[in-house]
Amino acid sequence: MYHNPEILESLKKVEATRQERFANKDNIARMTADEKDAILKAYHPDYKEENFVNLTVGVNKGDKVPHELAAYLQAHSRIKGKKIDLTKPAYDVDVLVIGGGGAGSSAAIEAHEAGANVMIVTKLRIGDANSMMAEGGIQAADKPNDSPAIHYIDVMGGGHFANKPELVHKLVTEAPDAIQWLNHLGVEFDKTEDGTMVTTHGGGTSRKRMHACKDYSGAEIMRTLRDEVLNRGIPVVEFTSAIELIKDTEGKIAGAVLMNMETEEIMVARAKCVVIATGGAGRMHYQNFPTSNHYGATADGLVLGYRAGAKLLYADTLQYHPTGAAFPEQILGALVTEKVRSLGAQLVNKNGVAYIHPLETRDVNASGIIRECSDRDNGVDTGTGKAVWLDTPMIEMIGGEGTIMKRIPAMHRMFAKYGIDIRKEPILVYPTLHYQNGGLEISPNGMTGIPNLFVAGEAVGGIHGRNRLMGNSLLDIIVFGRNAGKESAKAAKDVKLAKLTLSHVAKYEKELKEAGVDTKLVSPKLLPNYARNRKDI
Amino acid sequence: MEMVTIYLMGKKYEVPSNLTIMKAMEYAGYQLLRGCGCRNGFCGACTTIYRIKGETELKVCLACSTQVEDGMYIATLPYFPLVKQVYDIEKVKPTEQIMMQLYPEIYACIGCNACTKRCTQGLNVMQYIAYAQRGEFEKCAEESFDCVMCGCCSSGCPAGISHPQVAMLARRLTGKYIAPNCEHLDIRVEEIARGDFKATMEALMQKPLEELKELYNNREIEK
Numbered sequence: 211m212y213h214n215p216e217i218l219e220s221l222k223k224v225e226a227t228r229q230e231r232f233a234n235k236d237n238i239a240r241m242t243a244d245e246k247d248a249i250l251k252a253y254h255p256d257y258k259e260e261n262f263v264n265l266t267v268g269v270n271k272g273d274k275v276p277h278e279l280a281a282y283l284q285a286h287s288r289i290k291g292k293k294i295d296l297t298k299p300a301y302d303v304d305v306l307v308i309g310g311g312g313a314g315s316s317a318a319i320e321a322h323e324a325g326a327n328v329m330i331v332t333k334l335r336i337g338d339a340n341s342m343m344a345e346g347g348i349q350a351a352d353k354p355n356d357s358p359a360i361h362y363i364d365v366m367g368g369g370h371f372a373n374k375p376e377l378v379h380k381l382v383t384e385a386p387d388a389i390q391w392l393n394h395l396g397v398e399f400d401k402t403e404d405g406t407m408v409t410t411h412g413g414g415t416s417r418k419r420m421h422a423c424k425d426y427s428g429a430e431i432m433r434t435l436r437d438e439v440l441n442r443g444i445p446v447v448e449f450t451s452a453i454e455l456i457k458d459t460e461g462k463i464a465g466a467v468l469m470n471m472e473t474e475e476i477m478v479a480r481a482k483c484v485v486i487a488t489g490g491a492g493r494m495h496y497q498n499f500p501t502s503n504h505y506g507a508t509a510d511g512l513v514l515g516y517r518a519g520a521k522l523l524y525a526d527t528l529q530y531h532p533t534g535a536a537f538p539e540q541i542l543g544a545l546v547t548e549k550v551r552s553l554g555a556q557l558v559n560k561n562g563v564a565y566i567h568p569l570e571t572r573d574v575n576a577s578g579i580i581r582e583c584s585d586r587d588n589g590v591d592t593g594t595g596k597a598v599w600l601d602t603p604m605i606e607m608i609g610g611e612g613t614i615m616k617r618i619p620a621m622h623r624m625f626a627k628y629g630i631d632i633r634k635e636p637i638l639v640y641p642t643l644h645y646q647n648g649g650l651e652i653s654p655n656g657m658t659g660i661p662n663l664f665v666a667g668e669a670v671g672g673i674h675g676r677n678r679l680m681g682n683s684l685l686d687i688i689v690f691g692r693n694a695g696k697e698s699a700k701a702a703k704d705v706k707l708a709k710l711t712l713s714h715v716a717k718y719e720k721e722l723k724e725a726g727v728d729t730k731l732v733s734p735k736l737l738p739n740y741a742r743n744r745k746d747i
Numbered sequence: 748m749e750m751v752t753i754y755l756m757g758k759k760y761e762v763p764s765n766l767t768i769m770k771a772m773e774y775a776g777y778q779l780l781r782g783c784g785c786r787n788g789f790c791g792a793c794t795t796i797y798r799i800k801g802e803t804e805l806k807v808c809l810a811c812s813t814q815v816e817d818g819m820y821i822a823t824l825p826y827f828p829l830v831k832q833v834y835d836i837e838k839v840k841p842t843e844q845i846m847m848q849l850y851p852e853i854y855a856c857i858g859c860n861a862c863t864k865r866c867t868q869g870l871n872v873m874q875y876i877a878y879a880q881r882g883e884f885e886k887c888a889e890e891s892f893d894c895v896m897c898g899c900c901s902s903g904c905p906a907g908i909s910h911p912q913v914a915m916l917a918r919r920l921t922g923k924y925i926a927p928n929c930e931h932l933d934i935r936v937e938e939i940a941r942g943d944f945k946a947t948m949e950a951l952m953q954k955p956l957e958e959l960k961e962l963y964n965n966r967e968i969e970k
Binding site: 236243334337353364366367371386389393394395396397404406407411418434440441539541544545 | 765770775783788789812833835836868895915920921922923928933935944948951962963967968969970
């Protein structure tokens with residue numbers, strides 16, 4: 211239920227044009243390659259040069275990154291000035307997984323399956339992760355009209371051909387196996403009565419290969435993985451962060467310094483291999499965007515890895531999900547799944563015009579909304595900013611009554627809590643900071659340039675190039691999570707650790723000083739600071 | 748800005764009326780280390796108990812998606828000790844016996860419906876437990892599908908049932924053993940393992956950028 215007169219006036223226009231838009235829904239033109247390039251350059255936040263700086267320290271010196279990320283990459287270590295006894299580890303394992311989301315849990319399960327002594331450490335609880343919040347689905351080319359090759363072309367094109375081909379190859383060829391693995395673990399995919407997967411399009415896909423579990427896809431996958439981790443008895447140390455990586459005197463990775471989030475007790479975990487599965491960075495609020503991300507999404511893994519000498523790839527590219535909730539204020543920035551558009555909801559401006567194809571890639575659609583809400587002045591004023599409409603009632607015109615409750619119950623619930631029935635009323639949306647396209651660079655075996663340091667999930671850079679397609683993130687956490695688990699368990703068998711050291715941390719501090727970086731910040735950030743009247747901790 | 752009076756762990760604060768409980772805690776100065784996850788109703792990390800001044804009923808909710816009200820007495824419950832039994836998913840079978848073995852307490856349900864009343868997702872919790880008792884796992888899975896495992900239901904159960912874990916087991920049994928098998932998936936996995944796509948994929952990876960762009964820009968899009 212909307213009350214604001216300006217919103218109501220625009221809503222009338224949306225309703226007035228709905229029948230006609232419905233009749234013409236298959237005739238909305240797709241943009242040409244040139245049109246897409248132009249709109250991205252003019253409106254996408256990645257192209258706002260003033261919001262980026264070049265790094266002055268570390269292996270990516272000279273490369274541009276968002277200035278908020280630069281500040282945390284080039285900050286002091288949390289262990290600066292602390293005496294840490296590396297000879298008495300509290301934990302001693304083959305594989306240490308940092309992060310308890312989908313990638314970390316998949317890695318832990320596979321490492322355990324391969325016989326490794328594996329442990330998960332996570333600063334919140336296992337399952338408190340962006341994986342849990344992924345709504346729309348997971349891609350895999352498993353239908354007769356589809357193939358890994360067609361999936362490959364979609365991924366490369368969506369990523370503006372910047373993707374690392376060997377990583378995309380792994381992603382698409384191992385996708386069907388990932389779905390089967392999840393299904394065998396008991397994940398309930400949407401199927402027809404004969405077992406055929408119910409699949410839809412995502413923005414930028416050329417085949418309907420989006421598998422889903424209603425609009426709780428990530429939650430269903432994550433809670434199943436968590437249950438499996440617990441069934442296997444894999445130790446999970448919760449409310450404990452990793453604040454620095456440890457190496458040995460030969461330069462191999464050798465564990466991590468841990469911190470109890472509540473007591474701030476420092477502990478050492480010695481490990482033959484480490485998997486960074488720390489996820490994304492939405493809570494860094496790049497360019498002051500709201501975010502759809504989890505509370506813990508603060509780019510910790512990038513900071514840990516970078517300080518240890520691992521290379522970043524495409525850290526300057528972020529994904530702004532076109533449809534973040536813009537109203538009501540209580541859910542500002544919350545994700546409105548792309549599946550809403552897959553099911554037929556159009557993007558409509560304040561005059562009731564469907565100004566763009568709803569399934570352009572995310573970067574293009576986000577740019578389109580920003581254009582409507584700025585230069586074209588076609589945005590609706592919500593009281594906290596401008597927005598466009600996502601015409602949800604159209605879903606039931608296309609799919610029949612009941613489609614919304616069956617296919618996107620979470621979206622219905624999210625808005626119903628604030629008195630908006632998305633079956634009858636459209637919703638207001640604006641781009642929200644959603645995904646870190648870039649991250650730490652890996653080889654197809656999941657390893658960084660630092661021996662025995664693996665990365666999986668959103669902390670990896672290169673799989674998705676400069677823009678990720680819907681449904682390829684849930685896919686990548688499973689494919690590359692499992693991969694990191696298997697490969698780290700294998701690598702751990704031959705590892706003989708030399709003496710443990712934190713000399714790389716001291717070296718980095720020295721470089722900061724030499725580069726003249728003057729900062730009081732410490733990193734990793736660990737959690738955002740939303741407490742009023744408190745300085746950054 | 749309209750303000751309301753709330754009591755966080757017994758201490759009085761004035762906060763803007765449009766905030767969620769979670770944001771009100773932050774407004775009051777809390778830096779949350781626990782009891783905060785997805786901040787949008789998907790993860791179940793922020794279970795919270797409250798009572799409205801003058802009322803007797805103790806209510807439960809998720810702090811991230813419940814708006815503050817005047818006179819709200821709020822206590823967070825950032826961890827709820829659910830009972831999670833361990834099992835081997837490869838060895839269990841989707842029969843009534845498995846529930847009797849792992850979660851026998853579900854048969855002690857007295858039908859008070861406290862679980863359903865407390866569900867933050869509005870699910871019919873008592874009904875899905877009834878399905879679990881009868882071994883109707885598919886129905887239990889469907890009825891419980893939107894569960895975020897916050898534990899609110901269990902916090903009021905006189906029989907000591909850990910409802911979310913019962914439902915978790917039912918869903919995994921359904922997904923693995925009861926739901927129809929997907930043949931086109933099995934076929935594709937086999938084709939890939941056999942190397943059917945190997946040559947095409949390798950050729951594709953070698954293609955010059957311009958050729959790949961041509962393929963992308965002219966690809967056929969399924970209607």
